[in-house]
Amino acid sequence: MYKLVRKYLFVYLGALLLLTQCSRQTPADLVIKGGKIYTADESNPIVEAVAVTGDKIVFAGSEKDVARFTGDKTKVVDLQGKTMTPGFIEGHAHMMGVGYNELNLDLMNVKNFDDIVAKVKEAVSKAKPGQWIVGRGWHQDKWDVKPEKLVKGFPIHTKLSEVSPDNPVFLWHASGHAAFANAKAMEVAGVSALSKENIKQGNTEGGEIIRDELGNPTGLFNERAMTLVARNIPESTAETDAQALDLAIQACLRNGITSFHDAGVSRENIALYQQFKNEGKLGVRMYVMITGYDRDLMYEWFKKGPAIDSAHILTIRSVKLNCDGALGSRGAWLLEPYTDRPDFSGMATLSMDTVLKTSREALKHGFQVCSHAIGDRANREILDRYETAFKEHPEVKDHRFRIEHAQHIDPKDLPRFAGLGVIPAMQAIHMSSDRPWAIDRLGEKRIKEGAYRWQSLLKSGAKIVNGTDAPVEPINPISCFYASVTRKTLKGEPEGGYEPEEKMTREQALRSYTIDAAYGAFEENIKGSITPGKLADFTIFTQDIMTISEADILKTEVAMTIVGGKVMFGE
Template identity: 40%
Template sequence: MSTHSQFLSRFASRFLPYALLIGLLTGCSEPEQPDTLLIDNIHGYSFNNQRELFNFSAMAIRDGKVLATGDSEIAANYPKAEKFDGQGKTLIPGIIDAHGHVSSLGFTLLSIDVRGLASARQAAEKVANYAAEQPQLQWIKGRGWNQVLWPDQQFPTAALLDQFIDDRPVWLNRVDGHAGWANSAAMKAAGIDKNTLSPAGGEILRDADGIPTGVFIDNAMDLIAQAVPKPTADEITVALDTVSKHLLKLGITSTHDAGVSATEHALYRELADSGAMQVRLYGMISSTDPELEQILAAGHSLGSNDMYSARSIKIYTDGALGSRGAALIEPYQDRPDHSGLLLTSAEQLRQLFSLATKAEFQVAIHAIGDKGNRIALDEIEHAYNTVGGRHLRHRIEHSQVVALSDLPRFKSLDVIPSMQPTHATSDMNMAEDRIGAERLKGAYAWRSFLNQGSRVVSGSDFPVELAAPFDGIHAAVTRQNKANQPEGGWIAEEAMTIKETMRSFSIDAAWAAHQEDRLGGLTPGKWADFILLDQDIYHIAPKDLWKTQVLETWLAGERVFKAK
């Protein structure tokens, strides 16, 4: 071997391992890998891990996660990256809707929708026309009626439905899901008659002779629902496919599913693990499911792709304001003999908190009335003092009407107010009639919560409200409906800023699901879930926020929706 060859051999044996090591280390940040995607020419906005808003004009993505964000010079760091021109559009993190009902919306999209109709007769006519077009359906199911919008504001009757359809059972959920309207065929199928008693936490509305009128409030709905054929796994899959496409089109990349059955839980886990889940779901297991204890015993359901996670249970304290099922400390102003309904007993609540805490599951507890909220806060405090669980980030879903003396308890007990901005603008036409001006001081109180340091997280409560996030964003900032009424906003002092609102639909919503390290912002290491918009929501007149259109939706660095 020549002297030169011997030198090269010694050099290789001594220094090549170091060279390889240096290559491997620098390769971690080596910008020239072709599997990198560079999004540039954008007006980007996101929140960092300190919940601060920052801007960027370019973003690098690899393996579905954010590598880096910065200005246009970032392109120089990734010369071999695939490039995507954002054409100067606004880019924000994908919306996280912190409270929805996924399969319910899916089935609503696949059934008859009577939302917004001007009378009970119009609703009945629409149902009859739908039934005529669907002769194969054994039951006619739908959703969306709201007697508050009708001239007489009276609950509908089975007799009216019977005039239009009496050959098949009809079951229509009220818009808030806390009341149902049945025809006589449905009541007959469920065995309902004059002698049927209202269950605890529910009410069968009756006429002067004690005959059920066809409207069932809260737990009384179960009397009809138990007769309705349960959806099969295949039907749930179709509903999930339908709702997933709908949500992605609206810019929602993740949603918290408020009430997941055992069947749905198993199906969601299977779809997520197989790669078939289309939108991220955070599941709250329904506390009334017969398999709750087995699910809790199995522990958190977490997947490596974060498409389905479940570490929460959903409990109800009371009903809804529109159907007068929300539990109030004092009676309803427009029904002085009635104070609402309690859907879960104190004994059950304590047992559920104990079960959840021991399994390290968060509790998300539905509470709308001031009594419902007080009970929820009392039970959370009792749980802290007996079994613990403060670290679990318990939530009160809706936190809608709260006694002024109870507002500070959300902060002192570290309870998350999980709220839905469009509830305020939907309820403003009847809320004062229900509870009076004095109790409104603690109602829909987003600013009061924020001022005391509580983290408000936002959702829509679909299908109670539309799943349209920019309707909610507009409502949060303006306290107005889409007609920009009332002028100046309804209880305008409780409005949020656009920055606070977007935080509540992103990083704070992720935090409320223990997902802030992986979702809710476009910072290195988090999933590249984002949307492109047709206008800069941070620099437009607030009255135009609801008009925002989603141009594209991306999930884990892949485009999953593009507007035509």
Template identity: 65%
Template structure:
């Protein structure tokens, strides 16, 4: 059947009809269709090809998928939009495989840096390196070689997780920290909710964990509007190239809100942003509680949630655990935000119409947050009926807490790619029993009746959703190991994985009525892949490429024209 001839007049014509491929809707009532009709930026038809004829006139654009696969526009369920953009402007260390590679990258940047200019970067992860350097303290490298290659330029390199950072001597000098004395200097630092790693002489090694990072970051010059705009543009381009049409931005300050409003007013908002207010700024929260959520009628920039950072990351041993780290006895990680403030924010959220999204990786952090949520929900039963509070990451759970997500209607926003990247070394942190009983418990949570919001936590991981989809359905590393996947009983089905990137993610932002599935009346956002991710051999999933991204009814990325 081809769409070549006009049919009898119809009340409503499509500006675009898409057909000729595998169209997966993520709509349980009609999981797969032959054709989709769009009028402007809305879907007006889904169904079989013959019925689509009634929506065609002489002006209708026809898009023949030619066997490709179309899904609802993918939604990045937890990421850091500006961080992704700045990762491109600064040193991107995500692919470094050794300390030497990190040193080489900095050494090269020093050649073009102005005297005294800060050198910034992000993406290193010592547990993913091929080997550790000879000199390590508490599992981390020390600054000495970094300081040698950049004696005059301060350097600060964030860990891939964002929960630790690595500074050279110049940066620490500017921060007022003594790094050269051999003994008899201060051995503790004011770092509530964090840790300055020190050597046997009490000297800082250059590693700043969790909130201790502020000792360095407060010395880094402010960003400029010019660099912010460039980072925004780079982030937008990266989203569209990877088929991401919506983005849950996990914690933004006042300045970023102003930037997004400016970009929207100038017609440059080509990815829908669902923003979480940063919980670090109490004044910002009070300001928004007073005026209430911003639910954008254009569905481009919405602010109706609060992000709380309640513990650290597993890689930096900052995740807050019930039992000590297997590879660092007597260390339980860090409570990076007082639990009293979590409870206060949960109550304020319910009172003022804001969703609360709390970062928790360790099992202690998850339990403590669930306790605070439960208290707040009991205090305000009416407001609790559709609260959709979330826990971001929910990576490591005590088995007793798994059913509490469903009981409390708390949504886990879990980035499947973290399992793929972290599981090979996570067992060193937690031991085999804790891994098996409570790590990356996707199927257990889904079977309990809660949806999972998927994503990548970019720039912690690249934004590529195919890698996270692959991890979701295989529980393997990106190298394809182990053969059966880690804890294979927790794999998602492909349908579950698709929904976690589409309709479940939309639900996690109160937006399931406007997007997340290819259904009549919803926004015309689509991702088109060069092969069928729902049926292709597991070994070929990672070879999938985004062919086209359609946003608001318009083609905004086409691989064929790049």
């Protein structure tokens, strides 16, 4: 009997010792607690505390249980009632554009054409003779006062030319799909009432030079016609490119952006990103879409294959195709003519044969295709080409091809996204900014049946990748989150929102900026939710964006941005 008791006592003590050893935990490098933490992990949606070792999450649970991860050298961040989410992922924007928007004239908040003229006049006073004045951000449909004379909805260059007779001026529309030039810029480009080079009835292939009734150019260049002027602008220098990239990274971190899907990147900028990565200065995780404008570059990458970064800092595995224009410039390619310009249906800016050929090659070489399409015809034509390519390559089971913007879709094509496994990368803030005037472009029926159909796409089974298209819109995700869940302008109009049945829930909006955005880059297994084993990327907000009133969402600020367990903004 004694031997039996002794045997069981040894077993008990051994088990107790093993349990004690298992309960000991190596202290984490970072512990965050003291506020509500939304994980975007359906199995564990809200936690009280998170622990991080290195750049990975090791614990997400209760504040009581996180105590065993806290040691003498553990950095502890007390949220003090603030709210934390997975790091926000900018799903479609232009990194260098964000940086250069801070270096050049920022026209995003101008109220009318006279404001633009005043800004240009001030810039001319500081410029050297002959120096180009460039900027971006104006949008004629947002002006409080329109000029007396408009041609096809746009002003003429006269006032701009008067304040800058010796300095060429080129100002990109907010969308990036049109630009305005003064007389000096057009003179440098060789564009005049009589110029015929590359011009057919006022147009270039895939573009348009808007002219008045006498054939004089008004200064507005639409889509590919912009290149007639833009190719004369002196190229940026390595120094200014580096400065712009640094400014863009800091802008991301100030706004809680930990990852960035860069929509259309040149050879030179890829090299710059690689340089910044090697120097430890990139700061934000980059998912790069190679520009389809440079076919040589694209095919070079097809030949050598995707670059999937094991450090998850700079990954290159997709290409960006620009297939139509924007609603603001009436370049979006429509099935039926514009309501406010019945002689015009927009245009394809890339051959659909090229879309099909590129899709085939991408599938062969392991690349994702991301095609810009705003108009309903562009969306349909691209879905058709994708579908053909998928059928030809049934061996590719997980392509995750995307349509960037997917802004206006014929109702018949809405279920095709989920059916084909195509991801709509949609920027909710565009609805907030564009919906008040977009109804003039499309008319009430087309707006209500096919524009900004977020909830319909989600219910069909599609995953939406959200973002801002910065510098088209400010990179601030709070405004975009607000637009997603309210479908209102940033002034809070209209009551109830536009087409309120298409609002996202707050959970859906959070997913579109976190786990679903990660899915859009094949990265949902390494980031996008606060789950042990994933990257420690977090955004901390001053308020609980998941529960506060709609009106208070826009009062929220980013308090801290953490990338790979390191505090990159705020403290």
